[in-house]
Amino acid sequence: METELADLRAAVAGARYPLGAAGAEQARALRSALLNQLDDYIVPRYAQLDAPLLAVVGGSTGAGKSTLVNALVGATVTRPGALRPTTRDPVLIHHPADERWFADQRILPGLPRVQGGHGLPLDATEAAPGSALRLVAHEGVRQGLGLLDAPDVDSVVDSNRHLAAQLLAAADLWVFVTTANRYADAVPWALLRGASERDVVVAIVLDRIPWDVLEEVAYDLHQMLGKEGLANAPLFLLQEQVLDDGGQLPEGAVADLRRWLDSLTSDAASRAEVVRRTLAGATRHAAEEAYVLAAAVAAQAATRAELRHRVEAAFTGNAVAEALGDGSLLRGEVLARWQDFIGTGEFFRNLEARVGRIRDKVSAFITGRPPPEVEVQQAIGDGLHAVLVAEADAAAERAQQGLLADGAGRALLAGRSWDRATEGFSDRAATTIRDWQNFIIDLVRTEGQGKRTSARVLAFGVNGVGVVLMILAFSATGGLMGAEIAIAGGTAVLAQRLLEAIFGEDGVRRLALTAREDLLARVDRLLESEKRRFLDLLSDEGTGADELRAAADAVLRQVSAA
Secondary structure: OOHHHHHHHHHHHEEOOOOOOOOHHHHHHHHHHHHHHHHHHHHHHHHHOOOOEEEEEOOOOOOHHHHHHHHHHHHOOOOOOOOOOOOOOOOEEEEEEHHHHHHOOOOOOOOOOEEEEOOOOHHHOOOOOOOOEEEEEOOOOOOOEEEEEEEOOOOHHHHHHHHHHHHHHHHOOOEEEEEEEOOOOHHHHHHHHHHOOOEEEEEEEEEEEEEHHHHHHHHHHHHHHHHHOOOOOOOOEOOOOOOOOOOOOOOOOOOHHHHHHHHEEEEEEEHHHHHHHHHHHHHHHHHHHHHHHHHHHHHHOOOHHHHHHHHHHHHHOOHHHHHHOOOOOHHHHHHHHHHHOOOOOHHHOOOOHHHHHHHHHHHHHHOOOOHHHHHHHHHHHHHHHHHHHHHHHHHHHHHHHHHOOHHHHHHHHHOOOOOOOOHHHHHHHHHHHHHHHHHHHHHHHHHHHHHHHHHHHHOOOHHHHHHHHHHOOOOOOOOOOOOOHHHHHHHHHHHHHHHHHHHEEEEEEHHHHHHHHHHHHHHHHHHHHHHHHHOOOOOEEEEOOHHHHHHHHHHHHHHHHO
């Protein structure tokens, strides 16, 4: 069982519920409680089945728990709270011979041990509530039993209330104390209902009962216990009575309860039966709770997938790919600079002339003035940059709106305004474009290494040929109107003819495809970095639902086989 429990514990610890999906808040609380149950009781109890029983005395505020513990021990070993809410450390009273079982971290490993309790000054016992487990050795407790005086289960102090529930979950048996005025309160019954589900050995102490309503209250409480599956839980009735000068109940007031505890701890076999029942029930219940956690993990996964889909959709089909497809980047400044570079009027007069004459025209143009291909390259870069920045802003806004449309997404974006590209994107976009243009120049240089090809590249200039290849990458005419279609269409034909004269038809087709694919890949990587901040909000996945279910299945098989 140790291996199966370790696997279950790891799976539960790995479960994550960061998204505001259905049941997430309850799952987070359940996960914490289940880890406490495994760490505080189930795992250490399986490791040491022969350890003494731990009986936690818990119950409502002012029920008389500490007074009851002192009466069972026959000495003042724990101080009742003078003020409400009581804020003090839990006190565990054990036989001196059992000290080794409780002094280590076998149970309740999150609480450090402090020796002694009675006689300490008030500020020493109540200054830091729940910060330690106070151990008191006393021969008034039978060997093989530890009595733990817990905080109020209905305390108005959250830390007290949570600690009380944690201590009860770490017990082999409960002594649950309530009063004639408080026995029907909701909080105690929620805990008792949980004890019934886990098959915990429980005794109920109804304290401070006025003599004239004893039978009526006892009957009503017994009926309530039966409805919650606790009809067989022993019920001990303590009438309202005056304490002696030492604050103790009269001798014999708890004789029946003491005899019941003695019967459970009188020998190893009796203790083992209590352990077997409570441990089996707690383990079975823990596995069943793991299924609940698995369902909540599945809900998280579904919500995460939907939110990721919205983010992915926001960044799908970027505007650069559209610009490459519709030729819109050949508008405006790019088109004007290209016309300056190639001589549009001359082109239309000589469209059917030999490519060699066009090449000569271009060469002469280049040598007669500062390289105009630089202006074309700059215009291409500026146009691409504007498209990229606009697309990054638009995609960020789409992604934000997609998340804000879901409650879980709104929680993730709380305090964030991510409707624009990240800081520095403009610079990164400019770098990406420069790198692509340098890649094109290097590509031309590499492809033009043959003798004939090299001579033709040199005739036009490496940069000039590179600019022509960039233009060809944007040469589709969709989206242009009127005269622009004729100009851009002619531009595409000219760019292709020039490159075919240098690299051949197949070479041009391959180079154009390489230029397009490389640009789109760079743009995808650039926008991927923008998308990443949204996806990082959704990255905390943890243990999968199947892993949790498998671990729970393995534990249940072991419990059934025991």
